[in-house]
Amino acid sequence: MTAALLGCGLLLLRHATGGALQQGGPAATADSLVPLAVGMVAFAGLGGTLRAIANTRQRVLMMQLDRHVVGLVLDAATRADITDFEDPDFHDRMQRAVFASRGQAVMVVTTVVAVVQTALALIAVTATFLLMAWWLLPFALISALPAVKAARDERRDSYGLNRDLAENRRKRQYLERLMTGRDEAKEIRALGLGPLLRERWNDRYGDEARRTTTTYRRHLRRQIAARWTGDAFSLAVVAAVWWAVTRSVLDLPTALTAMTGLWLLSARMQIVGSLFNNVGSAALYLHDLRTFITDSAPQPTAVAPAPFRSLRALGVSFTYPGADRPALQDVTVRLEAGQLVALVGANGSGKTTLAKILSGLYRPAEGRLDLNGEPVTDLGALRAQTAVVFQDFVRYRFSAMDNIAFGRPDVPFDPRGVRTAAEQAGAHGFLTRLRHGYDTMLSKEFSDGSDLSLGQWQRLAIARAFYRDAPLVVLDEPTASLDPDAEAELFAHLRELFRGRTVLLISHRLASVRHADAVYVLQDGRIVEHGTHESLTELGGTYARLYRTQADAYQKVPS
Numbered sequence: 024m025t026a027a028l029l030g031c032g033l034l035l036l037r038h039a040t041g042g043a044l045q046q047g048g049p050a051a052t053a054d055s056l057v058p059l060a061v062g063m064v065a066f067a068g069l070g071g072t073l074r075a076i077a078n079t080r081q082r083v084l085m086m087q088l089d090r091h092v093v094g095l096v097l098d099a100a101t102r103a104d105i106t107d108f109e110d111p112d113f114h115d116r117m118q119r120a121v122f123a124s125r126g127q128a129v130m131v132v133t134t135v136v137a138v139v140q141t142a143l144a145l146i147a148v149t150a151t152f153l154l155m156a157w158w159l160l161p162f163a164l165i166s167a168l169p170a171v172k173a174a175r176d177e178r179r180d181s182y183g184l185n186r187d188l189a190e191n192r193r194k195r196q197y198l199e200r201l202m203t204g205r206d207e208a209k210e211i212r213a214l215g216l217g218p219l220l221r222e223r224w225n226d227r228y229g230d231e232a233r234r235t236t237t238t239y240r241r242h243l244r245r246q247i248a249a250r251w252t253g254d255a256f257s258l259a260v261v262a263a264v265w266w267a268v269t270r271s272v273l274d275l276p277t278a279l280t281a282m283t284g285l286w287l288l289s290a291r292m293q294i295v296g297s298l299f300n301n302v303g304s305a306a307l308y309l310h311d312l313r314t315f316i317t318d319s320a321p322q323p324t325a326v327a328p329a330p331f332r333s334l335r336a337l338g339v340s341f342t343y344p345g346a347d348r349p350a351l352q353d354v355t356v357r358l359e360a361g362q363l364v365a366l367v368g369a370n371g372s373g374k375t376t377l378a379k380i381l382s383g384l385y386r387p388a389e390g391r392l393d394l395n396g397e398p399v400t401d402l403g404a405l406r407a408q409t410a411v412v413f414q415d416f417v418r419y420r421f422s423a424m425d426n427i428a429f430g431r432p433d434v435p436f437d438p439r440g441v442r443t444a445a446e447q448a449g450a451h452g453f454l455t456r457l458r459h460g461y462d463t464m465l466s467k468e469f470s471d472g473s474d475l476s477l478g479q480w481q482r483l484a485i486a487r488a489f490y491r492d493a494p495l496v497v498l499d500e501p502t503a504s505l506d507p508d509a510e511a512e513l514f515a516h517l518r519e520l521f522r523g524r525t526v527l528l529i530s531h532r533l534a535s536v537r538h539a540d541a542v543y544v545l546q547d548g549r550i551v552e553h554g555t556h557e558s559l560t561e562l563g564g565t566y567a568r569l570y571r572t573q574a575d576a577y578q579k580v581p582s
């Protein structure tokens with residue numbers, strides 16, 4: 024519509040100036056110009072109204088698009104395999120996808136809208152132009168070429184720069200998180216680490232800023248050169264038209280209007296050219312976005328857990344992506360229904376890695392997992408059977424209720440079940456004393472929020488495992504933050520609490536694994552011993568030595 028108005032405006036201009044000049048005299052010129060002025064004001068008013076409507080629609084559309092596309096990236100990120108998170112390249116790709124989803128998808132829409140608007144105006148001006156001075160069209164096209172080429176070079180350059188800077192940016196953002204995060208605040212203050220981190224951030228950003236500024240300067244040089252080349256060409260065309268008027272080859276009204284049209288046309292062509300390049304540039308980022316979304320794992324289908332009878336790791340080996348030596352080698356472990364099985368060993372011996380494999384988080388590189396006597400092909404099926412309390416469990420900054428109910432996101436929310444799980448984990452007492460009980464927000468970063476001690480958080484993580492109600496429970500150092508009474512109580516009642524379930528327990532407190540049905544001792548990623556507490560102490564190997572060391576340490580404590 025505005026495009027059509029522009030075309031009409033140009034024709035009107037020619038008609039008015041032509042009529043005025045033919046009739047001669049200021050009165051006649053004024054008579055012709057009054058309707059022209061009224062018409063122009065009306066066109067401008069109408070055009071402005073249409074633009075305002077389009078802008079509002081565009082803003083709403085941008086928000087809807089942002090929500091949709093960021094949602095797709097989050098879906099892909101939550102579906103991604105856990106080993107992907109060990110790979111820096113995956114993080115770069117994810118960051119580029121986030122960048123593309125945040126800005127570029129919206130940019131495509133705004134640019135496409137702008138391209139359509141400008142292209143319509145261009146068509147209108149070109150149509151009018153063709154009626155008056157078609158022979159100037161190639162010149163208008165040529166004058167826009169340098170700007171189009173400069174924009175294309177800029178697009179490639181910027182995309183390359185963003186790729187190169189991706190990892191550096193992630194490091195800088197990590198430093199930002201360290202300096203602004205609540206969890207990190209105490210240690211950073213205790214160590215007086217702030218200035219050092221700030222300096223590192225400054226160095227990282229300095230490097231990024233230097234490279235970005237160099238690229239921007241290159242863009243600027245290209246843009247200026249393109250601008251002057253295009254304008255010099257247009258000037259040459261103006262000179263040629265002027266020459267044609269002086270030689271009466273062209274009449275003055277047509278020449279004036281053609282010049283105005285040429286100016287409008289080349290300006291708009293330059294805009295369309297650079298807009299197309301914006302689309303081209305966004306297309307590169309959108310390619311990243313699409314690859315990230317489509318390459319990620321498909322949405323897992325819900326698996327109905329079969330009754331758990333046994334889980335076996337047979338000759339399992341595993342190496343973390345990028346690591347130069349295996350974390351597990353030829354490991355064989357058996358867990359039968361209802362058993363309590365313990366993993367012990369020095370730091371870094373592979374206990375957590377084995378627990379992650381047995382709970383279906385990592386796929387073994389060699390060997391196999393058998394669930395109920397059948398090879399595990401779908402790790403999701405194994406995960407559905409398992410509740411894990413990690414050593415470094417997550418403290419969700421949501422309500423206490425959510426922190427427990429997150430154990431079973433696939434079933435309808437059950438407040439009574441949450442309460443029972445909290446009671447089993449010894450969390451009910453302190454939760455009811457919070458200002459809003461189970462509904463208290465467990466973060467001081469949000470209004471009316473509260474916080475818990477680390478041991479209380481650990482009890483919440485254990486409650487989450489109870490609430491999950493899975494047949495296999497993996498407890499990785501579940502009492503590391505519990506007080507001695509709570510620890511003794513949990514271990515004393517472990518069997519009773521998890522009655523009917525199979526428990527894999529990782530613990531450095533060997534007294535707590537005495538009653539396990541089987542104990543596996545890991546060393547440098549291999550099982551070096553296994554058996555019951557009695558058989559292993561009798562064997563007099565690693566387990567017996569570790570157990571004696573701990574027992575002696577307790578006995579030496581003066582009473």
Ligand SMILES: Nc1ncnc2c1ncn2[C@@H]1O[C@H](COP(=O)(O)OP(=O)(O)OP(=O)(O)O)[C@@H](O)[C@H]1O
Nearest residue numbers: 109343346350368369370371372373374375376377
């Ligand atoms: N994400 C990882 N990427 C690369 N190597 C890892 C990763 N996690 C652990 N490792 C390495 O794998 C080996 C086994 O680690 P694991 O966490 O399984 O040991 P652990 O016995 O549980 O130790 P701890 O008692 O300290 O918890 C170690 O050498 C460790 O450095």
